[in-house]
Amino acid sequence: MSEFFKSVATHKGPIIRAFVLLGLGLPLIRVLAALAGRAVAKRFTEQSTMLVRKALSYSLTALLLTMVLRELGFKLTALLGAAGVVGVAVGFASQTSLSNLISGLFLISEKPMQIGDVVDIGGAMGVVHSIDLLSVKLRTFDNRFIRIPNETLIKSQFTNITRFPIRRFDIELGVAYKEDIGKVMRVLGDIADKNPHVMDEPPPLLLFKGFGDSALQILLGVWFEKSDMLNLRRTILKEIKERFDAEGIEIPFPHRSLYAGSRTEPFPVRIVGGETQPVTGETCGADADGP
Secondary structure (H helix, E strand, O other): OHHHHHHHHHOHHHHHHHHHHHHHHHHHHHHHHHHHHHHHHOOOOHHHHHHHHHHHHHHHHHHHHHHHHHHOOOOHHHHHHHHHHHHHHHHHHOHHHHHHHHHHHHHHHHOOOOOOOEEEEOOEEEEEEEEOOOEEEEEOOOOOEEEEEHHHHHHOOEEEOOOOOEEEEEEEEEEOOOOOHHHHHHHHHHHHHHOOOOOOOOOOEEEEEEEOOOOEEEEEEEEEEHHHHHHHHHHHHHHHHHHHHHHOOOOOOOOOOOOOOOOOOOEEEOOOOOOOEEEOHHHHHHHHHOO
């Protein structure tokens, strides 16, 4: 035990200096990284600012650890050699991570998305929370966290919903064949003109698409600023339904005939202008195909 305490006493100076370096260096690194981030934020995007801040923080932390190890008497040449051997082994074992890293560099340089964009990646829709070298993090609208590897983004198709400042919201409608198509188009145009979230330029798109199975098909496309997306969807659909009801415009829906089957017990059916009478399964089957 005496030999141990003598060894500790002998190396007390380097140990104290190592703790002083850590105690002063780590807070200083955080301050320098924050100052660098503020300086870069004036000219670059939020994503670039975050990358610069992380790169500076990691580099200074590695330099600080090197100084601490050197102060404690470790031979850096031997450590670097061992690190090289370990690095080769880790490289073979982490090919997926390396692929994600390379894909992350392509994403950062190409900039298909930015922090704050709303994206749809393989059915997962959310706001871009961060873009790192290994993955992209999303925050969904119901406040869930989704991590998507960068390699998946490079290999698959994704949609950036808010990349451009304005978008078009397409509404496909069907009206009954008895309706006046000119009146329907005028009503839809008036709804679009009066909605405060619809832009005047570019003008709304009104298109008669053709004849459907049970309805006349109409397309209404309205342009809006991306910040008004939820407000527009919430208001314009409600306004169309209320206006169509007020104007007496019918929106058809599928009608189905019920076939009860020959083994089903008769059930009463009330016929307009007649009396209630039991109807057998054979009768239902005939009515399903009849007028």
